[in-house]
Amino acid sequence: LAKTTQPISMDSYEGQEVNITCSHNNIATNDYITWYQQFPSQGPRFIIQGYKTKVTNEVASLFIPADRKSSTLSLPRVSLSDTAVYYCLVASSGGYNKLIFGAGTRLAVHP
Amino acid sequence: KAGVTQTPRYLIKTRGQQVTLSCSPISGHRSVSWYQQTPGQGLQFLFEYFSETQRNKGNFPGRFSGRQFSNSRSEMNVSTLELGDSALYLCASSTRQEETQYFGPGTRLLVL
Numbered sequence: 001l002a003k004t005t006q007p008i009s010m011d012s013y014e015g016q017e018v019n020i021t022c023s024h025n026n027i028a029t030n031d032y033i034t035w036y037q038q039f040p041s042q043g044p045r046f047i048i049q050g051y052k053t054k055v056t057n058e059v060a061s062l063f064i065p066a067d068r069k070s071s072t073l074s075l076p077r078v079s080l081s082d083t084a085v086y087y088c089l090v091a092s093s094g095g096y097n098k099l100i101f102g103a104g105t106r107l108a109v110h111p
Numbered sequence: 112k113a114g115v116t117q118t119p120r121y122l123i124k125t126r127g128q129q130v131t132l133s134c135s136p137i138s139g140h141r142s143v144s145w146y147q148q149t150p151g152q153g154l155q156f157l158f159e160y161f162s163e164t165q166r167n168k169g170n171f172p173g174r175f176s177g178r179q180f181s182n183s184r185s186e187m188n189v190s191t192l193e194l195g196d197s198a199l200y201l202c203a204s205s206t207r208q209e210e211t212q213y214f215g216p217g218t219r220l221l222v223l
Contacts, residue, residue: 034211043115043201043214044154087154098144098167099203099212101154 004088009106018075022088025069030092033071038085083109115215123221129190132218136204143185148199197222
């Protein structure tokens with residue numbers, strides 16, 4: 001499974017857009033990119049998943065360049081409740097059920 | 112549709128005891144995976160069950176075991192508890208191996 005690298009922490013303010021970039025230089029052809037959000041003492045919550053280009057849902061957008069060696073999670077107009085740890089993972093068929101989590105990015109949103 | 116449920120939510124045990132944690136997946140999900148989360152090691156994969164068979168196993172000692180029932184519910188057992196087993200134990204389910212995993216709220220285990 002491809003290893004991911006993302007910033008350890010980020011700070012933002014309410015109402016701003018936050019972009020968290022993840023590097024996955026060894027991503028395989030059949031790997032998907034998935035982002036999870038985790039609040040303290042809770043299970044990770046699925047945010048978004050993509051293979052290439054751009055994916056958008058009601059919570060976030062995921063931008064994936066053509067070479068797929070990185071991806072950017074975009075959170076529009078963050079609020080205090082978006083303070084959490086965000087994990088970027090890559091996994092392929094047969095690997096989704098054996099996720100390898102990195103340290104994640106600890107996002108702190110300030111008033 | 113109800114999410115993944117885990118019981119109990121909190122548990123206190125003493126060293127040497129054993130513990131059994133339960134996970135009920137989302138209806139229709141047949142794959143159940145277990146993870147351990149500690150401040151020092153982060154989120155680590157324990158094992159995965161699909162159709163009552165263990166298909167993947169992480170790098171944990173044999174004291175950690177699990178099983179899955181015909182209704183896809185799963186249990187994990189930890190025998191001879193050690194202080195280092197104190198952690199948040201998370202269960203996740205998916206429809207097939209290829210699908211997104213959805214996590215439960217976790218069971219917080221404290222070993223004294």
